[in-house]
Amino acid sequence: MATMQEIAKLAGVSRGTVDRVLNNRDGVNEETKKKVLEIAELMDYQPNKAGVALAAQKKNIKIGILLYGEGNLFFEDMKQGFIDRYNDLSLYGFSYVIKQSKSHVREQLVALDEILKEDINGLIISPFNDERIIKKINEISDAGIPVVTVNTDLPDSKRIAYVGSDTFKGGQTAGGLMGLFTKGKAEVGIITGSRNVHGHEERIEGFKNIISKNYPDIQIEAIEECHDDDYKSYEAIQRMLIEHPGITAFYFTAGGIYGGCKSLYQLTQKTPMTVITFDSLEPNIEYLNKGIITATICQDPYHQGVGALSIMVDKLILDKDPEQEKTLTEINIKIKESL
Numbered sequence: 001m002a003t004m005q006e007i008a009k010l011a012g013v014s015r016g017t018v019d020r021v022l023n024n025r026d027g028v029n030e031e032t033k034k035k036v037l038e039i040a041e042l043m044d045y046q047p048n049k050a051g052v053a054l055a056a057q058k059k060n061i062k063i064g065i066l067l068y069g070e071g072n073l074f075f076e077d078m079k080q081g082f083i084d085r086y087n088d089l090s091l092y093g094f095s096y097v098i099k100q101s102k103s104h105v106r107e108q109l110v111a112l113d114e115i116l117k118e119d120i121n122g123l124i125i126s127p128f129n130d131e132r133i134i135k136k137i138n139e140i141s142d143a144g145i146p147v148v149t150v151n152t153d154l155p156d157s158k159r160i161a162y163v164g165s166d167t168f169k170g171g172q173t174a175g176g177l178m179g180l181f182t183k184g185k186a187e188v189g190i191i192t193g194s195r196n197v198h199g200h201e202e203r204i205e206g207f208k209n210i211i212s213k214n215y216p217d218i219q220i221e222a223i224e225e226c227h228d229d230d231y232k233s234y235e236a237i238q239r240m241l242i243e244h245p246g247i248t249a250f251y252f253t254a255g256g257i258y259g260g261c262k263s264l265y266q267l268t269q270k271t272p273m274t275v276i277t278f279d280s281l282e283p284n285i286e287y288l289n290k291g292i293i294t295a296t297i298c299q300d301p302y303h304q305g306v307g308a309l310s311i312m313v314d315k316l317i318l319d320k321d322p323e324q325e326k327t328l329t330e331i332n333i334k335i336k337e338s339l
Helices: 004-011 015-022 030-042 049-059 073-088 105-116 131-142 167-182 198-214 230-243 257-267 282-289 301-316
Strands: 062-068 095-101 122-125 147-150 161-164 186-192 218-225 249-252 274-278 295-298 326-328 332-334
Touching (some): 004 015, 062 105, 062 301, 073 095, 073 301, 095 105, 105 131, 122 131, 131 147, 147 301, 161 301, 167 186, 167 198, 167 218, 167 249, 167 274, 186 230, 198 218, 218 230, 249 257, 257 274, 257 282
Parallel strands (some): 062 095, 122 147, 161 326, 186 218, 186 249
Antiparallel strands (some): 295 332
16 A cells, blocks of 8 residues: 555655645645646555544534435434444544434425534435425535435436435336236336435336336326325325225335335235335335235335445545445345245
8 A cells, every 4th residue: 555655756746745635735736736646546545544534523524414204214224324334434523413304395495404504514315306405405515515315316406426226227126026916917006205206206207117118008097195104105095996996006116105005904805916115124024924015125225324424424524526426226126935
């Protein structure tokens, strides 16, 4: 591993100049800076962790984390990922604050204003797809506060990176599973979280993409929002089965699965339906075992939390830009027999 002295010798400059360049301080012309950085990269220079940690502690860096879906088990798993990664990186002496809002745009806007009052240096957010949220994120970015989106993206905003699943491909996977389990013939009801969440809409679009191409006898009868609320999901299932008695399958793009599956368990024990969901949370596992859920697609919220915090720490403390715009978790499928 290279030292500053070795880099200085190759670059033909003093060790002090190398120190200024690698620690992003002023006083070095652009040509010299570029040369030093190229040599450091070629020699795989790694900064002294103790020195970096000491410098970071003096900055009093605070990271804001804003999620929606109060009480949502998915985000509880994600928060554990944040906590564990924070413990791994605690030598850097930064702090973080987590806030959760209800699953509505207006509540997230209020929560954004509240978290900004915490004097944060960076923001990790699971955002709603709304022009007001995009505008706010752009304002935050323009103010020098980097933003990372997690679980659901806002590709048209000035966020520096997205960490989460490929939601369109997840929808395509759900469409493929629906086709296989129904043998290509079904009337489907869709329960989604919010039409204002990019990831939820992408899961619907990916689903439509596959059934339109491969399964023309699968028809979508109705789409209803539940805002990740179990009671609303319960009611939506009851209403959809009354208004569309021909429904033979359901597709859940987000939360509200416990309430929705409870409704199905009460109404359809004698007439099993094909049910495709996301994630392997406790309610999903329970209803997989009961035979209500046919298959669930996992998107790994724990490692989404780990990855988002890692990117933000790299940016704020190590001054390291994300290696890629999107960091995607793997798509895994669980059925009853694989538990």
